[in-house]
Amino acid sequence: MITQQKIEEHVERLGEMHPPVALGSVDRTINRPDVVRDRYGDVLEYLARVELEVDRNVLELLVLLPEVSEVDRFFYEDVWQPQEIQHGLILDRVQLDLGLPAAEPLMEIQMSMKVLGALAHIPAIQDIARLLYYLTGASTERQAVLAYNTLNKGLQELGEDALVNTVVTPIKRQEPGHFAFYQMSATSLIQHNVLSPWQLFLAREMRSFSYTLVGVNGRKRYLGDMGGVMVGLGLDTQLEAYAKEIGRLEARLLWAGRKGLEYPQYVLDALHDSLSMYRERGGLT
Ligand SMILES: [Fe+2]
Ligand SMILES: [Fe+2]
Numbered sequence: 010m011i012t013q014q015k016i017e018e019h020v021e022r023l024g025e026m027h028p029p030v031a032l033g034s035v036d037r038t039i040n041r042p043d044v045v046r047d048r049y050g051d052v053l054e055y056l057a058r059v060e061l062e063v064d065r066n067v068l069e070l071l072v073l074l075p076e077v078s079e080v081d082r083f084f085y086e087d088v089w090q091p092q093e094i095q096h097g098l099i100l101d102r103v104q105l106d107l108g109l110p111a112a113e114p115l116m117e118i119q120m121s122m123k124v125l126g127a128l129a130h131i132p133a134i135q136d137i138a139r140l141l142y143y144l145t146g147a148s149t150e151r152q153a154v155l156a157y158n159t160l161n162k163g164l165q166e167l168g169e170d171a172l173v174n175t176v177v178t179p180i181k182r183q184e185p186g187h188f189a190f191y192q193m194s195a196t197s198l199i200q201h202n203v204l205s206p207w208q209l210f211l212a213r214e215m216r217s218f219s220y221t222l223v224g225v226n227g228r229k230r231y232l233g234d235m236g237g238v239m240v241g242l243g244l245d246t247q248l249e250a251y252a253k254e255i256g257r258l259e260a261r262l263l264w265a266g267r268k269g270l271e272y273p274q275y276v277l278d279a280l281h282d283s284l285s286m287y288r289e290r291g292g293l294t
Pocket of ligand 2: 093150184
């Protein structure tokens, strides 16, 4: 059983083991900026923007979970936000070093989030919002882990050791702990039967029509950009394997009734949508 205490200890450990990465620790040597820019410029741009959007994510969380629990607050305020904002600032500076424009994070809270936030004052809806929040966190953090792993391998092959050792490796080390927090929190809600069958039903419905990939923010442009990121990282040729990676947890927790389901269909659909948007417009804009 995953207890609140276990989750709290996990967060404490994360805070102790992973102080935010300092800008000053980055070695800004890039051997072949033009090659890195051509191959990974789009990926870096997307990741920098998403990381810098952490401050909006915090605002969304406060809208979504008006009665935020102490351990949730501990995580996002003391550990998560300070780590993610450094990821964003560091990647943004790499972008500038590559001669790319600075990231433009989207800071506006989506309407759908505000509506759910208004409803979340009803305790029964609050439970659903909390589960959806954890599942979204788990899915996006898993996407971050996979993106940084792939990016790191690519940069290694290019011989960009400074970027590998002082940018991507230190950043990617911090992402699995975020994933684990959301995974533990979601699992704990299910294990303790906090949601009744009708709440779980509603959670499945809402998840099915609102699932989006990391950083898409309900915008077509970002949806297409995400397709570009998948192509840039070579993930477009292994969509089902990717869907399994990012959808496994919720297949298990939310769709437990469907034996053998490796990922919910909406995860694979989102990947397809993103790729076709990218291809339709003929690449990144
Ligand atoms: Fe991050
Ligand atoms: Fe993260």
